[in-house]
Amino acid sequence: MLDISTFDAAGGLLDPRIYTDEDVYQQELKEVFARSWLFLAHESQLPKRGSFVQTYMGEDPVLVVRQRDGSVKAFLNQCRxxxxRICRADEGTSKTFTCSYHGWAYDLEGNLINVPEEDRAYRHDIDKSKWGALKVPRVTNYKGLIFGTWSDDVPEFEEYLGEMAFYLDAVLDRYDGGIELVPGGMKWVIDCNWKFAAEQFASDMYHAPISHASAAIALFEDPEMQRMMSAKGAPGRQFAGNGHGSGSYWVRVFGPDPQFGPAFNAWHIAEREAIFERIGEERAHKVHAHNTIFPNFSWLGLSNTLRVWHPRGAGQIEVWAWAFVPKNAPQEVKEDIAAGSQFTFSPAGVFETDDGENWTEVQSVLRGHMARQNTFNAQMGLGYEERDTHGLPGLSNDVYSETAARGFYQRWKDLMLGTSWSEITKLDEARRAAENFGKAEKEVQSS
Ligand code: FES
Ligand SMILES: [Fe+2]
Incomplete structure (x- = not known):
């Protein structure tokens, strides 16, 4: 397998084989996906006792179920x-789950409760308590977002999130009552490695004025918006920390937004003061655009889309995306947002299709032997990182930088090398004390 220890994430030198190598991919399932917090569901998808959704943790199918006591639990969707698959429906409500192969039945927690013909077939000599579904040991609910992990040593979710909480809360606390997902998520397949999508949502605003030029010109009248922040008058910042990334460009977020209809625009302007009160005026204006929580959960604050990049081999992903809306907004506002979100970011969205085109193209270029030996440059803004500027916590840089990309690959490398979470926590402290990832890595290596 590729020698990951020589992979220079901090220096912004990307070996393209990390996007194609099947051994690297298998190692990712084990070291990255099975050792990180992964998004499972939003609680609005589980309204009642017995409500369930099927999802994946990496490639492992998982059932996420609202319990009788109102809590949420998850277990591997695999009959023992x-x-x-114990349950083959994508979502629904049930009292039990019965395997459609031979009929073993499980309760809402995944305990095995019934075995057909138990007396004749097993002579009553099966201990059902030993043959329940494999439970996801740690599940947490962060302001309605449900995350789970197989790892017993990954820090608690709040610590894992770190300073990224400021950027996540800017969405979750923005509206009275938080957010909910519009029923009916969208799912589609893109032939690219999962890291292209996750890294771009963490870090890449640089592509927007080029890749999305035609859509922006068609959609926006404001020349500044048409250039998608390439104008000097539209600054922005990027945040990096704990492998997560967030980028914002500072636009007039309370003016008429042509992505959405008149109901949303009128409501949003009327809500302005209340939003300022909840999350602060600066944050309400600044913290919006693209975001990834490591490894594969992303959202766009300006287009109200939230998604998971489920890996499907080294060269493919399944995108699962939902429009999110303010839970307490009037129905017509929710419908406006859902339509606008679908228009911009959905399988046929005017911006979304630009992104998928880039990722599949890069992936297909990497079929070439020479193309896979050619190092990629992720050095934008290297050495120019700053801390706690513009009222934004954490390590930041111009939004035109790849600080968050380097942070993303650094966390990826840490995990891929099998580094324990207690060691990663120490490394993070050293990195936080340094000005940039490159400098921090040198100090960490020489200490
Ligand atoms: S595989 Fe599920 S009952 Fe046989
Ligand atoms: Fe994009």
Whole structure:
């Protein structure tokens, strides 16, 4: 396998084989996906006792279920008899789950509760308590977002989030009552490695004025918006920390937004003062655009889309995306947002299709032997990182930088090398004390 220890994430030198190598991919499932907090569901998808959704943690199918006591639990959606999916529906409400192969039945927690023909087939000699579904040991609910992990040593979710909480809360606390997902998520397949999508949402505003030029010119009248912040008058910042990334360009977020209809625009302007009160005026204006929580959960604050990049081999992803709306907004406002979100970021969205085109193209170029030996440059803004500027916590840089990309790959490398979470926590402290990832890595290596 590729020698990950020589991979220079901090220096912004990307070996393209990390996007194509099948051994690297198998190692990712084990070291990255099974050791990180992964998004499972939003609680609005689980309104009642017995409500469930099926999702994936990496490639592992998982059932996420609202319990009788109102809590949410998750377990591997794999029958212990011969490995069939216990539940084959994407979502619904149930009292039990019965495997459609031979009929073993499980309760809402994944305990095995019934085995057909138990007396004749097993002579009553099966201990059902030993053959329940594999439970996801840690599940947490962060302001309505449900995350789970197989790891017993990854820090608590709040610590894992770190300073990224400021940027996540800017969305979750923005509206009275938080957010909910519009029923009916969208799912589609893109032939690219999962890291292209996750890294771009963490870090890349640089592509927007080029890749999205035609859509922006068609959609926006304001020349500044058409250039998608390439104008000097539209600054922005990027945040990096704990492998997560967030980028914002500072636009007039309370003016008429042509992505959405008149109902949303009128409501949003009327809500302005209340939003300022909840999250602060600066934050309400500044913290919006693109975001990734490591490894594969992303959202766009300006287009109200939230998604997971489920990996499907080294060269493919399944995108699962939902429009999110303020929970307490009037129905017509929610419908406006859902339509606007779908228009911009959905399988046929005017911006979304530009992004997928880039990722599949890069992936197909990497079929070439020479193309895979050619180092990629992720050095934008290297050495120009700052801390706690513009009222924004954490390590930041111009939004035109790849600080968050380097941070993303640094966390990826830490995990891929099998580094324990307690060691990663120490490394993070050293990195936080330094000005940039490159300098921090040198100090960490020489200490
Ligand atoms: S595989 Fe589920 S009952 Fe046999
Ligand atoms: Fe994009």
């Amino acid at each position: 008899h011969r490995g069939m």
